[in-house]
Amino acid sequence: MSAKRIKERMSGNEAVAYAIRQVEPDVMPAFPITPSTEIPQMVSTFIANGQMNTDFIPVESEHSAMSAAIGSEAAGARTMTATSSVGLALMWEELLLAASNRLPIVLTLVNRTLSGPININCDHTDGMGARDTGWIQIYSENNQEAYDNYIQAFPIAEDPEVHLPVMICQDGFITSHAVENIELLEDAPVREFVGTYEPEEFLLNPGNPVSVGPYSVSNYAMEARKAQEDAMVRSKDVILKIGEKFGTLSGRSYGLFEEYKTEDADYIMVIMGSAAGTAKEAVDELREEGVKAGVLKLRVFRPFPEDEIAKALSGCKAAAIMDRCESYNGHGGPLAQEIPAGLFRNHVNIETVSYVYGLAGRDFRVEDVRGIFRDLQDLTENGKTIEQFRYVGLRSKQE
Amino acid sequence: MKNTLEIRWHGRGGQGAKTAALLLADVAFKTGQYVQGFPEYGPERMGAPITAFNRISKDEIRVHSNIYDPDYVVVVDETLLHSVDVTAGLKEEGAIIINTPKSAEEIRPLLNGYPGRIVTVDARMISESSLGRNFPNTPMLAAAVAVTGILGRDEFIQDMRASFRHKFAKKPEVIDGNMKALQMAFDAVEEAL
Numbered sequence: 087m088s089a090k091r092i093k094e095r096m097s098g099n100e101a102v103a104y105a106i107r108q109v110e111p112d113v114m115p116a117f118p119i120t121p122s123t124e125i126p127q128m129v130s131t132f133i134a135n136g137q138m139n140t141d142f143i144p145v146e147s148e149h150s151a152m153s154a155a156i157g158s159e160a161a162g163a164r165t166m167t168a169t170s171s172v173g174l175a176l177m178w179e180e181l182l183l184a185a186s187n188r189l190p191i192v193l194t195l196v197n198r199t200l201s202g203p204i205n206i207n208c209d210h211t212d213g214m215g216a217r218d219t220g221w222i223q224i225y226s227e228n229n230q231e232a233y234d235n236y237i238q239a240f241p242i243a244e245d246p247e248v249h250l251p252v253m254i255c256q257d258g259f260i261t262s263h264a265v266e267n268i269e270l271l272e273d274a275p276v277r278e279f280v281g282t283y284e285p286e287e288f289l290l291n292p293g294n295p296v297s298v299g300p301y302s303v304s305n306y307a308m309e310a311r312k313a314q315e316d317a318m319v320r321s322k323d324v325i326l327k328i329g330e331k332f333g334t335l336s337g338r339s340y341g342l343f344e345e346y347k348t349e350d351a352d353y354i355m356v357i358m359g360s361a362a363g364t365a366k367e368a369v370d371e372l373r374e375e376g377v378k379a380g381v382l383k384l385r386v387f388r389p390f391p392e393d394e395i396a397k398a399l400s401g402c403k404a405a406a407i408m409d410r411c412e413s414y415n416g417h418g419g420p421l422a423q424e425i426p427a428g429l430f431r432n433h434v435n436i437e438t439v440s441y442v443y444g445l446a447g448r449d450f451r452v453e454d455v456r457g458i459f460r461d462l463q464d465l466t467e468n469g470k471t472i473e474q475f476r477y478v479g480l481r482s483k484q485e
Numbered sequence: 486m487k488n489t490l491e492i493r494w495h496g497r498g499g500q501g502a503k504t505a506a507l508l509l510a511d512v513a514f515k516t517g518q519y520v521q522g523f524p525e526y527g528p529e530r531m532g533a534p535i536t537a538f539n540r541i542s543k544d545e546i547r548v549h550s551n552i553y554d555p556d557y558v559v560v561v562d563e564t565l566l567h568s569v570d571v572t573a574g575l576k577e578e579g580a581i582i583i584n585t586p587k588s589a590e591e592i593r594p595l596l597n598g599y600p601g602r603i604v605t606v607d608a609r610m611i612s613e614s615s616l617g618r619n620f621p622n623t624p625m626l627a628a629a630v631a632v633t634g635i636l637g638r639d640e641f642i643q644d645m646r647a648s649f650r651h652k653f654a655k656k657p658e659v660i661d662g663n664m665k666a667l668q669m670a671f672d673a674v675e676e677a678l
Contacts, residue, residue: 207526263526264523267519364548364550366547367486451550452548
């Protein structure tokens with residue numbers, strides 16, 4: 087059944103805080119860090135004003151925030167936290183513990199670079215640094231998607247087929263601090279959609295005692311890891327099911343990625359986060375000029391939809407793969423590695439050019455997108471040589 | 486971007502240019518349009534030059550980059566004219582709105598040959614006479630609304646009273662002064678136009 091929609095305007099951080107109030111998790115341990123600070127700040131205000139009942143734990147570091155989240159979730163309480171940048175890095179050890187203990191914690195990440203040079207602006211270095219920790223990762227284009235994705239995070243994480251923690255990401259400042267239009271849902275349908283959390287096994291259950299996080303000898307530990315990987319694979323279907331169900335509720339359904347004018351496209355840009363909107367604007371301009379361009383906006387980065395992306399790109403001549411992050415391996419960022427691997431395994435033989443863009447808040451413009459599509463045309467139609475791994479928006483030595 | 490009004494704000498940290506941009510987004514939202522209001526964050530400190538942006542459109546706004554070819558520029562601090570290229574990319578058919586006691590003719594030589602419309606508002610005088618302190622962002626917000634025509638005077642004033650009641654719920658004594666500042670600036674700009 088479709089729910090009533092409330093037209094509002096708010097920043098990405100406000101949108102997530104609003105969703106947190108509606109979901110009202112049992113426990114939220116958090117430590118402030120720019121640009122996600124506003125989220126725990128707003129939640130604390132809601133609690134102080136009696137608008138929600140969450141138990142907020144002001145901890146002394148992000149290491150403690152994730153540790154407290156693990157303890158609380160293991161005890162059977164629905165738990166979330168928020169962080170950015172070095173805050174996520176300080177959680178590193180606990181991120182792996184949360185996932186391997188199969189605790190469906192939700193973390194809202196406001197993406198920000200890591201130093202140095204010291205910088206507080208947006209890129210995906212933080213989220214990408216945690217890509218192998220066993221968390222599901224979902225990226226948002228704008229405040230609306232940050233809100234929608236947060237609401238979907240709990241039913242995904244807590245599904246008995248999944249039981250994994252979920253990270254909901256949005257671009258620091260670019261969407262977290264930008265006021266834009268949004269359509270909110272009323273509290274009751276959100277609560278109904280998320281449902282009550284009824285863990286099968288939890289620490290504070292005297293009728294069924296369990297232990298969490300015990301030592302495992304080599305005879306068994308590897309099986310636990312494989313079970314974790316299997317859950318990640320299974321989560322794909324659950325993410326799709328929840329994305330469709332959310333569409334029935336809100337009119338906005340979600341898949342693993344969004345395809346914008348890709349059906350007949352000769353050239354496709356694969357991109358995540360707020361820059362996808364800028365890319366769509368450029369695609370509309372190029373379409374008017376007769377260039378068949380399209381955008382594949384990746385939403386779900388973990389589990390990685392390798393085969394689905396390969397299929398979506400199989401009809402184009404060339405794809406631009408966009409990383410807002412550097413891997414320092416001489417061969418582009420994470421997407422520049424994983425997408426071509428999928429193309430190879432699926433026998434999709436198209437040209438790709440990989441770009442690093444928008445590091446440490448470098449602005450990414452419609453003109454940049456147009457230039458990248460020009461590269462793809464030069465490569466496939468004009469017989470020019472284009473380097474495989476490139477930077478976009480870099481200053482020249484004269485500048 | 487087609488069919489989109491783009492505004493760039495220049496101010497100094499602490500003067501409220503970011504708040505003014507967010508309030509302008511609020512005002513435009515109430516007219517049923519799509520809006521964006523966002524700041525560019527540099528090293529945040531009092532007095533450092535800062536930039537904030539607005540996009541206003543009948544269509545959904547998808548672009549998430551800064552604004553390089555604005556329709557309007559608002560300068561909250563006159564001293565920026567000497568250090569920041571405030572008219573960079575500004576459209577000739579647009580306008581620049583500057584907080585200064587000087588006239589448009591006196592200011593024009595400082596604008597790198599910008600040929601378009603210049604609107605000057607003495608926001609400091611308005612703020613000091615209505616609020617007793619220099620908060621230039623409130624008068625500059627009214628000037629921006631008056632020049633861009635996003636909303637008519639009466640509707641704007643009515644909307645802002647509601648916004649201020651909410652924003653200053655804990656210090657209602659400043660509401661009247663802020664309302665007076667808005668009205669004075671709006672009238673001054675309308676008279677000059």
